[in-house]
Amino acid sequence: MKTLKRTFQSLSVRNFRLFVFGQLLSVTCTWMMVIAQDWLVLELSGDSGTALGTVTAMQFTPVLLLTLYGGRLADRYDKRRILILANLALGALALGLGLWVLLGTVQLWHIWLFAFALGTVNSVEAPTRISFVSEMVGSELLPNASAMSAAYFNVARVAGPAVAGLLIARLDVGPVVLLNALSYLATVVSVAMMRPAELHRPAARPRRARVVDGLRYIRRRPDLVLPMALVGVLGLVGFNFQLTLPLLAKTEFHTDSTAFGLLSSSLAVGSLLAAFATTARRGRPTALVVTGSALAFGALEAVTGLAPTLASACLLLALTGFAMMYFAQASNHRVQLGSDPQYRGRVMALYTLIFQGSTPLGAVLTGWLSEHWGVRWALYAGGLISFGAAAVALVAAPRTPRDRSPGESSERAARPVRFPTS
Template sequence: MRSALAHTFRSLSLRNFRLFAAGQIVSVTGTWMMVTAQDWLVLSLTGDSGAALGLVTALQFTPVLLLTLYGGRLADRYDKRALLVGANLVSGVLALLLALLVLTGTVRLAHLYVAALSLGLVNAVEIPTRMSFVSELVGSDLLPNASALSTAYFSTARVVGPAGAGALVAWLGAGWVMLFNGFSYLAAVAGLLMMRPGELHRGPVRTGGSGVVDGLRYVASRRDLTLPLALVAVVGLFGLNFQVTLPLIARTVFDADATSFGLLTTAFAAGSLLAALVTTARTGRPPSTLVTGSALVFGALEVAAGWAPTFAAAMVSLFLTGLASTYFAQAANHRIQLGTRADQRGRVMALYTLILQGTTPVGSLLVGGTSGVLGARSGLWLGGLVSAAAGAVAMAADRRRADGDPPRDNAPAAADVSDKQ
């Protein structure tokens, strides 16, 4: 038992990664508390408007759609740790300003729009930088484990954050939740500043070919990267819009209060956490069939969640849906990241982020509008059916061609490993 736990958490044996993970747990918990409070506040100000909630989500992710490739270029050219320190400080200031507006009773829907857009600008740099920084913290051998543990602490935050936020919103109001989030970024900053730079696994800096277009050409030349990226695009656009669907399901289907809404979100996050812990056992690059198959299963479970007849059934089905969504995302992430050359990883992961989260503005508006016309359940049905169909099509396409061609690079990837479950 002890050896199994040691194997699961082996990346935590590194001091830099422990500091990173500890700071991120606090910061991300605050972020998910903020998301819950923000969504509840939007619905309260607009009379449960799915369109308004979709617009807030779209504004938060539009900068990711437009600027994250440039953010990935910055991550490849500059000190990732310094970029992350700056991004966390700016995010904390934005959260504190919004908290002040809410606590003074002067907040308006327009303020939430501006705050969401501003945070999205920061995330366009922070997300690809953070994702590619993990490889510098642990090196290529521990990258699958560290990536899965990163998802585990994100999922833990999604369990603790919404549950705590639901209770705090009902007790103290949304402003105090946002205030906590503002200060929580200091934990991430402290962890980054306490690291030992000499223990980071920084690859050699390449001259030439450092632009965004060069990164796109690199991906286009790699057939084993384009299929999972295309599948992530479809699933992200239609299936991964839970920031819109879950609040609407809670309020309009089950007539839930803030605490019950937090429980639904927690059930989904608990499934995500279990999937993340399962994938810590992965020791190499997953096969393409695992990526396509997990997308199909996720779609089927999301459809089932849309049919849940009771609140208890919804919690169970959302737990399973959360598990499948994270398992798919981790399989795609590992297949892409473990097949990418080190000097291209910032831009490739920026493209992954662009596709996974940059599709959210369009998807949230589409799902929010559909839910407004056909009911809250239709958002889950639409996302699940399209995701399952995309997984099936990708699986069929994968069978028609030889998969797993070696990277056509002059230098090997930082993690050039065989395909393993």
């Protein structure tokens, strides 16, 4: 019972509990929306992979261009209000697309336009949401709350596509899109119901929260640069399972989409277990924890490329998913708990940019390697490069890492501050 209570400790905080319930519904429906959107694009384009790639590019380009500015807004203004406005905007966009689909007048360029607008709003919403977690729970519970966030994300990642497949078959794409539009209200209501007086806000917000100041702050902090660099390398060469898993199922094991689903579920189950495992963390992880989990991930991904059977691949992918999520959580906690609250929005914006920005380029590289050498070589290369980068980081890590920054002390001092409800 004590272990269970410790695992879900951050849910004892009312504001965070509201946030998780709203996010669980919203993120599940967002995954449903992803499946519905991709299905619609394939229907309209005659199963064109180029059209599908264009939608991804349109959605991702604003994230690359505007995420750092989104972090600036998160540091400068009330994160709670930004989240409410962002989710209302996301809901309005989904509503517009859903009505277009139901009217039967939607065209491919409408979806591209929607994807671009969605990416623009997400470039502000993502760094705000990530940095807002610390305001809801404080420093001590931040690792637990971050792990719970990863847990609900992975639950949604498993449930959303499965439900979407059933609903699309029965109701078609339009109702699924509209359901996603409605789900954003869950986040809006949950955030609106929070008690601002119970938030752990910094004593003061910077009057000029410039992006360049945030970058200078990070440059002076090698203990932040190191995990960010590792995230960039592993995201580039290692975290490309959305491409390698279907190829592994089809070209190596010569099976159907059911096997692809099994491989994906194995990776997701391992990630979910790691998310729950990291709920026990109570402080800022050391550089050794970050690099050690990166080493484990690299080794396991490389070994996965040697899997002789589907069953062994599923087992290795579960272990790989565990190491992947454990590393992602450790690097997130090290960066977030080590940054000053006044810079945290901009710091996490850069972290998000690096984490997401490496994905498209990594997909291109992985696709080329898989096409010319086979998907197993893509797994070997991704794993070995990740392992090598982690080994270099292990040697380069400061001998006396800063496991507590001045920002953490200022955050603790800011706790008694109470802001009026407005």
